Amino acid sequence: MPDQTAQIVLDTIRQRRTVDLLKLNPDPVPDDVLEAVLTAGTWAPTHGKHQPWRFTVFTGEGRRRLADLFARAYAASSAKDAGSPEAQENQRVRVMKAPVWISLELHVPQPPRFPQWEEEHALAAAAQNILLAATAFGLASKWASGPAMISPLTAQELGAPELRGFIFLGYAAEQPKDSSRAPLAEKVVWVSE
Numbered sequence: 709m710p711d712q713t714a715q716i717v718l719d720t721i722r723q724r725r726t727v728d729l730l731k732l733n734p735d736p737v738p739d740d741v742l743e744a745v746l747t748a749g750t751w752a753p754t755h756g757k758h759q760p761w762r763f764t765v766f767t768g769e770g771r772r773r774l775a776d777l778f779a780r781a782y783a784a785s786s787a788k789d790a791g792s793p794e795a796q797e798n799q800r801v802r803v804m805k806a807p808v809w810i811s812l813e814l815h816v817p818q819p820p821r822f823p824q825w826e827e828e829h830a831l832a833a834a835a836q837n838i839l840l841a842a843t844a845f846g847l848a849s850k851w852a853s854g855p856a857m858i859s860p861l862t863a864q865e866l867g868a869p870e871l872r873g874f875i876f877l878g879y880a881a882e883q884p885k886d887s888s889r890a891p892l893a894e895k896v897v898w899v900s901e
């Protein structure tokens with residue numbers, strides 16, 4: 709049986725759920741919690757210690773800049789309703805529904821030393837650390853990759869060579885829906901002799 713520390717880690721991993729933006733309450737996230745969550749992100753494994761991640765954190769009134777950026781990026785995207793003023797306004801409104809938005813920016817060292825996928829995966833590991841640390845603090849979260857969130861325009865305005873979406877954080881107004889996974893037997897082959 710896992711000891712107490714292992715059990716806490718396992719429970720946190722199991723409790724993390726992707727939560728809809730509209731299920732958050734407006735409470736802000738304390739700065740020290742955010743710093744701890746971002747620090748957890750930076751402790752992800754990273755080949756050669758390249759640390760190919762950068763994060764831009766939007767909170768409070770700073771979110772209005774992101775809201776404006778998402779509206780413009782959405783308008784420039786290939787989404788079916790990109791030209792719709794209502795859809796663009798919706799992008800703006802949605803940003804204000806979460807108290808914290810964190811960009812997932814990929815900065816591969818130049819010239820590259822390792823294959824791109826290694827740097828991509830390091831960023832993904834950082835993202836997962838952020839999601840788990842947020843869960844440990846009782847925060848709800850989602851890794852979101854909608855058109856505005858991966859847009860080259862959004863990346864450019866953040867000064868990011870590449871963007872792999874955003875994580876938003878906030879406190880859930882209601883118990884998140886549970887998720888499911890395939891049984892281990894479908895995903896794991898054991899070789900023991």
Ligand SMILES: Cc1cc2nc3c(=O)[nH]c(=O)nc-3n(C[C@H](O)[C@H](O)[C@H](O)COP(=O)(O)O)c2cc1C
Pocket residue numbers: 724725726727850851852853854873886887888
């Ligand atoms: C790279 C990546 C991008 C994602 N983008 C979106 C997204 O744009 N919208 C969304 O609703 N969920 C997104 N998700 C979250 C998945 O939908 C979610 O993990 C899945 O539904 C399983 O739910 P769970 O995380 O609660 O187990 C993304 C997840 C990953 C890893």
